[in-house]
Amino acid sequence: MATHSTFLNPQLNRYLVDHFSTEDDLQRDVLTRAGNADIPAISIAPEQTACLQLLLRAIGAVNVLEIGSLAGYSALTIARSLPAFGRLTCLEINPRYADFVRKVAAEAGLDSIISVVTGSALQALANLPDGEAPLDAVFIDADKQNYRKYFELVYPRIRKGGLIVGDNALAWGNVADRNTQYEPENVNALHDFNVLLATHPGILATLIPLGDGMVVGLKTE
Ligand code: DHB
Numbered sequence: 756m757a758t759h760s761t762f763l764n765p766q767l768n769r770y771l772v773d774h775f776s777t778e779d780d781l782q783r784d785v786l787t788r789a790g791n792a793d794i795p796a797i798s799i800a801p802e803q804t805a806c807l808q809l810l811l812r813a814i815g816a817v818n819v820l821e822i823g824s825l826a827g828y829s830a831l832t833i834a835r836s837l838p839a840f841g842r843l844t845c846l847e848i849n850p851r852y853a854d855f856v857r858k859v860a861a862e863a864g865l866d867s868i869i870s871v872v873t874g875s876a877l878q879a880l881a882n883l884p885d886g887e888a889p890l891d892a893v894f895i896d897a898d899k900q901n902y903r904k905y906f907e908l909v910y911p912r913i914r915k916g917g918l919i920v921g922d923n924a925l926a927w928g929n930v931a932d933r934n935t936q937y938e939p940e941n942v943n944a945l946h947d948f949n950v951l952l953a954t955h956p957g958i959l960a961t962l963i964p965l966g967d968g969m970v971v972g973l974k975t976e
């Protein structure tokens with residue numbers, strides 16, 4: 756009787772990737788080219804792709820915001836789960852990365868869905884005009900110490916039944932260690948964000964331990 760989790764080992768994780776990844780040749784190529792372009796190899800893991808897509812499809816997502824796009828690997832994942840009239844707005848602070856994402860989106864034939872806003876996400880979010888279409892989902896994968904601020908700025912814009920997803924919810928394996936020596940400011944910020952979602956009265960949350968973990972909150976009111 757399983758009353759506790761079956762912990763993943765490398766073989767089981769390989770099994771997940773083999774059977775539950777939607778990563779394709781273009782995404783593999785994007786990672787190679789990102790490496791050649793000195794873009795850090797910190798994209799989401801392939802085992803997160805199908806999960807993200809399933810969540811977005813399950814809520815019928817059309818209008819999605821991504822905060823922190825890096826090389827566009829997760830943007831491709833998200834955009835492919837949206838209908839042809841869907842919108843994915845990517846906020847990326849690094850202009851070189853932002854251009855890379857635009858190029859990748861065009862190559863994937865997704866440039867009518869993906870638009871990239873270069874610059875500080877805090878500034879972009881503060882300047883969002885009122886009356887914009889409500890967001891179905893927000894994926895946060897940017898600077899960890901601002902997750903809470905991003906949440907506060909986007910929460911009023913998310914529709915009831917919408918999702919907020921934060922990457923790196925396991926904080927590189929350190930999230931449960933309150934005395935961590937590894938990037939304590941980032942680890943503690945990720946922990947605080949997990950607790951924020953877990954205890955928020957308007958959110959039903961869980962932590963999905965795929966990749967470095969995704970904390971997922973469903974806006975319930
Ligand atoms: C790292 C990984 C991530 O997914 C991220 O968003 C930021 C940093 C890392 O491994 O350092």
Ligand code: MG
Pocket residue numbers: 797798799896922923
């Ligand atoms: Mg991440």
